[in-house]
Amino acid sequence: MAEMNLLQAINNALDIAMASNDKVICFGEDVGVFGGVFRATSHLQEKYGRARCFNTPLVEQGIIGFANGLAAQGSVPVAEIQFADYIFPAFDQIVNEAAKFRYRSGNLFDVGGLTIRTPYGGGIAGGLYHSQSPEAYFAHTPGLKIVVPRNPHQAKGLLLASIRDPNPVLFFEPKRIYRASVGEVPEEDYELPLGQAEVLKEGTDITLLAWGAQMEQIEKAAELAEKEGISCEVIDLRSVLPWDADTVAASVMKTGRLLISHEAPLTGGFAGEIAATIQERCFLYLESPISRVTGLDTPFPLVLEKEYLPDHLKLFEAIRHSVNF
Structure with a gap:
């Protein structure tokens, strides 16, 4: 066991996922050398190279469109949207493309390897553009899974399960407790069940x-x-x-x-x-x-x-x- 805050647990989960499967790719705005605005992807580019952890242009629709393409070809993309408030330009790519890919092809192809990480919620004095909780918008869409952890142990186990789940998953991270929530987390690889309270x-x-x-x-x-x-x-x-x-x-x-x-x-x-x-x-x-x-x-x-x-x-x-x- 190791003591981690929620951010460290997410970073640890991404590290394990990338180490155990070379098809896992992390990308988003400033996620490379910078490690993202909250540093959730710190040191992953150093460890796995620019081909597997890299920055994207500041275009959310493009990030998820690109992620859909990668997932459709067999990669396991973990796309970061910098704040959940910024996810709306990618709404069409998520609800009309990612969620429906498998259904419209009669299960001939899918984007089940896709995971979208994004920090949500208030409590950081972020105002109206950095504090929203948009989970209900996406809960109306069959074909997606939506997961929200409450602490570091949950964050690691649920994120690993999300990355390995055969369906596209939206992983909402409570940014208010990114560093405030600290707890004992197993250092080994483990998963927690999705869809189970x-x-x-x-x-x-x-x-x-x-x-x-x-x-x-x-x-x-x-x-x-x-x-x-x-x-x-x-x-x-x-x-x-x-x-x-x-x-x-x-x-x-x-x-x-x-x-x-x-x-x-x-x-x-x-x-x-x-x-x-x-x-x-x-x-x-x-x-x-x-x-x-x-x-x-x-x-x-x-x-x-x-x-x-x-x-x-x-x-x-x-x-x-x-x-x-």
């Missing part, structure tokens, strides 16, 4: 569900609730697409209540999809309405970032409201 803490009164950096806030809120005698079951969704409805439903049938939290705005956020599914499957078990504690329906603010983000205090109030409904 993790129950971090069992409880009886309410189920708390989130993913990525929001897990830290959920866990803090659960601690506050426990002091008032409220028993919280805490679940990390980990994969937004496909999402583990069975694990969440089983928990809600036990607790009778569900609170979902994400940084993205409320309207059209992925919490709405989860709430609809759980209401269908668990209606007769629910003791109170399903709660959503999310970002606001506004562009992401700079000065008012704290007011925008769903923190542990907002979550704690929602927990109390649900339990006392």
Whole structure:
């Protein structure tokens, strides 16, 4: 085991993936000598050469179009979009090309080796163009997988699994905790399952569900609730697409209540999809309405970032409201 922060775990996963498969190629804006804006790809170019880790032009549509071409020819591209906010120029290449490649050919060809890494979310005073959480846009697209780690151990295992998965994967990295989240990580090669939620803490009164950096806030809120005698079951969704409805439903049938939290705005956020599914499957078990504690329906603010983000205090109030409904 080694102590790593989330960035180091990602770098370690990329290093292992490149060492174990010479078809793995990393590229994006400034990822070469510079190591990317957050240094996630540091030293990979020195170790594997310019042919396997290199800079691209500042054209997101071109980065993903190029990645699709490489994947279609049998390479295993790991493309970095510098911030998730910048992914929209590549939207067509992701949802109309990468996601549909296998289906439109009747499985004759695919781009399943493609992984797209991108940092998402607020908490770094980045303002409206460096703080968005766009996972729900892509969750509407069959043919993609969407993965969001919460800590270094998760980041390494889930990234290695994503790179080796036979489907195109969007890997959203919570940049707010890139260096703040530190933990013990196995130095060897390992993978964690995609599409499978993790129950971090069992409880009886309410189920708390989130993913990525929001897990830290959920866990803090659960601690506050426990002091008032409220028993919280805490679940990390980990994969937004496909999402583990069975694990969440089983928990809600036990607790009778569900609170979902994400940084993205409320309207059209992925919490709405989860709430609809759980209401269908668990209606007769629910003791109170399903709660959503999310970002606001506004562009992401700079000065008012704290007011925008769903923190542990907002979550704690929602927990109390649900339990006392």
